Amino acid sequence: MKTAIITGSSSGIGKALTELLLKQGWFVYGISRSNKISHDLFVHNSVNLSDIKKVESYELPNIFCDEILLVNSAATLGNILPFDKKKTYDLLAEINCNLVSPIILFNKFIKKFNNVKKTIFSISSGAAARPIHSWSTYCASKSGLEQLSQVLKNESINSNLRVFSIHPGIVDTPMQKHIRNTDKKNFPVVDKFIEYHKNKDLTSAKLVAKKLFYLYKNQQNFNELVIYLRNLEIKDSLH
Numbered sequence: 412m413k414t415a416i417i418t419g420s421s422s423g424i425g426k427a428l429t430e431l432l433l434k435q436g437w438f439v440y441g442i443s444r445s446n447k448i449s450h451d452l453f454v455h456n457s458v459n460l461s462d463i464k465k466v467e468s469y470e471l472p473n474i475f476c477d478e479i480l481l482v483n484s485a486a487t488l489g490n491i492l493p494f495d496k497k498k499t500y501d502l503l504a505e506i507n508c509n510l511v512s513p514i515i516l517f518n519k520f521i522k523k524f525n526n527v528k529k530t531i532f533s534i535s536s537g538a539a540a541r542p543i544h545s546w547s548t549y550c551a552s553k554s555g556l557e558q559l560s561q562v563l564k565n566e567s568i569n570s571n572l573r574v575f576s577i578h579p580g581i582v583d584t585p586m587q588k589h590i591r592n593t594d595k596k597n598f599p600v601v602d603k604f605i606e607y608h609k610n611k612d613l614t615s616a617k618l619v620a621k622k623l624f625y626l627y628k629n630q631q632n633f634n635e636l637v638i639y640l641r642n643l644e645i646k647d648s649l650h
């Protein structure tokens with residue numbers, strides 16, 4: 412049976428992909444703090460990815476399969492504040508969730524599924540390459556994770572591992588709502604995000620999930636590390 416481990420399965424892109432894969436008959440392990448999915452093929456592991464001790468001691472499930480997918484979708488913008496207003500506690504929680512935990516999980520995943528054909532989808536962002544006011548930890552984490560993914564890709568040539576760093580575009584999820592609800596005093600470009608929403612520029616999480624599934628099925632046709640989903644045209648054959 413095809414199996415996926417998905418962080419951030421409780422919301423937005425991670426939840427939409429979990430639901431799509433379950434419909435396709437995959438077995439899915441979801442990792443997040445809360446859970447909204449109940450399905451015979453779904454197991455939820457409650458882990459706070461900001462708590463490094465918990466992530467360190469977390470053991471990936473024992474899965475016997477020929478093929479496995481790890482999707483790193485969990486992330487947080489945390490408190491959207493200029494850097495000088497951020498508390499040390501928040502800096503650590505955000506960097507741990509967005510960067511340190513995925514690094515630990517990627518490492519555990521590659522070691523545990525040593526002999527299995529495996530794929531990592533690391534959900535990245537334009538913020539990996541572009542500095543955005545008041546998103547300090549988020550930009551730093553996404554940038555760091557994209558570099559790490561590049562190293563993994565280079566190290567895994569001719570191996571049974573494929574790594575993709577995926578930019579989903581602007582997606583209609585609770586993360587975008589959190590952005591729009593931020594005070595302009597702390598986030599001077601908030602109006603731009605309110606406009607995106609007003610102009611219906613946001614992609615649905617369901618369409619993003621369909622594109623991720625398409626990418627997985629057709630990964631042999633993609634050689635690059637960074638995939639921009641807005642440029643990916645798919646024939647929508649999934650309902």
Ligand SMILES: NC(=O)c1ccc[n+]([C@@H]2O[C@H](COP(=O)([O-])OP(=O)(O)OC[C@H]3O[C@@H](n4cnc5c(N)ncnc54)[C@H](OP(=O)(O)O)[C@@H]3O)[C@@H](O)[C@H]2O)c1
Nearest residue numbers: 419421422423424443444445459460485486581582584586
């Ligand atoms: N939405 C966009 O426009 C957009 C654009 C570019 C990139 N992205 C990226 O796409 C991915 C998914 O974002 P989204 O928009 O779907 O966000 P979302 O709806 O806010 O979902 C975030 C997910 O991360 C999990 N999470 C957050 N903090 C966590 C923690 N401390 N421990 C465990 N899980 C935690 C949440 O689960 P719990 O709260 O249950 O723990 C939730 O399932 C992220 O990597 C994001 O950076 C999104």
